[in-house]
Structures are given as C-alpha cells and as structure tokens.
Amino acid sequence: EADIYQTPRYLVIGTGKKITLECSQTMGHDKMYWYQQDPGMELHLIHYSYGVNSTEKGDLSSESTVSRIRTEHFPLTLESARPSHTSQYLCASSVPGQLGGHEQYFGPGTRLTVT
Amino acid sequence: AQSVSQHNHHVILSEAASLELGCNYSYGGTVNLFWYVQYPGQHLQLLLKYFSGDPLVKGIKGFEAEFIKSKFSFNLRKPSVQWSDTAEYFCAVTPPGTPLVFGKGTRLSVIA
Numbered sequence: 714e715a716d717i718y719q720t721p722r723y724l725v726i727g728t729g730k731k732i733t734l735e736c737s738q739t740m741g742h743d744k745m746y747w748y749q750q751d752p753g754m755e756l757h758l759i760h761y762s763y764g765v766n767s768t769e770k771g772d773l774s775s776e777s778t779v780s781r782i783r784t785e786h787f788p789l790t791l792e793s794a795r796p797s798h799t800s801q802y803l804c805a806s807s808v809p810g811q812l813g814g815h816e817q818y819f820g821p822g823t824r825l826t827v828t
Numbered sequence: 829a830q831s832v833s834q835h836n837h838h839v840i841l842s843e844a845a846s847l848e849l850g851c852n853y854s855y856g857g858t859v860n861l862f863w864y865v866q867y868p869g870q871h872l873q874l875l876l877k878y879f880s881g882d883p884l885v886k887g888i889k890g891f892e893a894e895f896i897k898s899k900f901s902f903n904l905r906k907p908s909v910q911w912s913d914t915a916e917y918f919c920a921v922t923p924p925g926t927p928l929v930f931g932k933g934t935r936l937s938v939i940a
Contacts, residue, residue, distance in 0.1 A: 746927055753916065755932040771927070803872065807928075816862070817920075817928055819872040 716740065717820035719804050725826045726794055734789045734823045736804035744815055745787040748803040749773060750822075756803065762787055794827045801825070830855040832921050834931035841909050841938050849904040849934050851919035861902040862920040862928070863893055872918070878902065889913070914938045 717738045726732055738745065743764045748756040748771075758771030762781040776798070777791050787806075791798055803822045807815035835850035853859065863875040876887025883895040893904045902919060919931040 744927075753933070753935060756918065756930045758927055761927050805872075815922055815928070816860070816874065816877060818874070819864075821871040 717804060717806055717818055719802075719820040719823050721823060722821060723824050723826075725828060727828055728793075728795055730794050730827075732791050732794055732825070734791075734802055734804075734825070736787045736789070736820060737785050738787075738806040738818075738820075739785060740806065740808075740818075741784060742806035742808055742818075743784065744807045745781070746805040746807070746817065747771075747777075747779060747787070747789050748805065749775070750801045750803055752801070760789065794825075796827045799825060799827050830921060830923055830926070830929045832919055832929050832931035834917075834919055834934050836934045837932070838935045838937070841936070843911055843938055843940055844908045847904070847906040847909045847913070847936070849917055849919075849936070851902045851904065851931060852900050853902070853919075853921040853929075854900065855921060855923045856900075857923060860922045861893075861895060862922070863887065863891070863902075863904050864918045864920060864930075866916040866918065866933075868915065875904070875917070909936070909938050911938045911940060 720735045745762050747760040750756045757773035759775040760779040762768045801822045801824045804820040805817040807817040831854045833852045861878040864872045865875045878885045878895045886892045916933050918933045920928045922928045
C-alpha cells in the first residue's frame, strides 16, 4: 500500500492568489498523476509525470502547472486562482502492473474553494 | 480515445439485496481493469483489479467482478449489500503505457 500525502486538505483563498498544492509519496513510484473531481462526479486527469523532469498534460484543459524535480514530490501550482478552479484535486502514484498497465494509489485530496 | 461507460448513475438498494454495477470500455487491445470505491469523506481506494488469468476477480469486502472480453465488460457484483457499502464506485481501465481512464462513477445508496 502506497503512502501519498496531500497538503493542505482544505483551502479557501481569494481570486487572483497564487497557490501550490503539495503531493508527496514515500514508495519511490516513478509515475504520478493529478486529477480534478467535482463532488459526485468523475475524475478528470489534468497532469501526469512518468519520472523526474517529465510532465504531461492530461485530458482536461487546466490552467495549472506541475513540476517533478524529485521522484517523491509532484506539486501543482495555480498562478492566479479563479472561482472556476473550485474543486477537489486528487494526487495519485502508481506501480507497474502486468501487461504494462499501472495500479494507482490515491491521496486524500485537497478541497479548494476560490472566493 | 479510450472511454469507460458506467451504466447507472445512482443505484438505491435495500440491505441484503444483490448488487451488480455495469462497466464497459472501448479499448480493443489488452487492458488492465479496476474498480475503485470512494466512501463519503474518504479518499479513493482500490476495490479489486484484473490483469490476466481467471476472469472472475475477488476483491475486498465481498466484492467480485467478472471480465468478459467479448463484451468489453467488467461488471462489479456483491451478493448481499450492507449499509456500509454506501459509496461512489468508479470503474477504470488502463491500456498499456497510458494513465487510467475512469468512468463517471455510480453512486450506491443502501437503505435499511
């Protein structure tokens, strides 16, 4: 079982502020992911990384950016928060399964509210 | 692009009723298949997974799922649900070399 930590768990900020959501994992997983999930809705992949210095955009267009300088750390940054960014942000990391697929483990999430 | 369809948005069952949640995917090649559960206020947890071998997979808390390749399906079942099974259930697929693709989820409400 992977240990994935996200901070803060809850955040309320004003429009225009710059914020960074932190995600760390202690299992040495190469692959990490950020999802956006509105309450009771599906998960949308916004960013992923397959290793240090590797980042890719996901299916959902996002105004956020990510970095992967260390294996265990995958922060997500919003340069200028807007009310439309209000959502829950889930971080995940994965281990390789058979046949090339990956089993993902999720953090507890950060619930962001932009006023 | 790959997609995952979950047929039911919200299912309401009485305790002890049997459960079957449908999941179909669109990818034609080899896939890994997963069911995740999200209890109210908690993070996503892996319920069960299929990589290869026996198409009937058993997971935690009495859940099982059957992979039917010809139907591109991976339905989740439980013979007798409990109130504590109330949660959101997500089916997910990962074709090799790509991130998980999730379905829209099915909310299960179990009433006494």
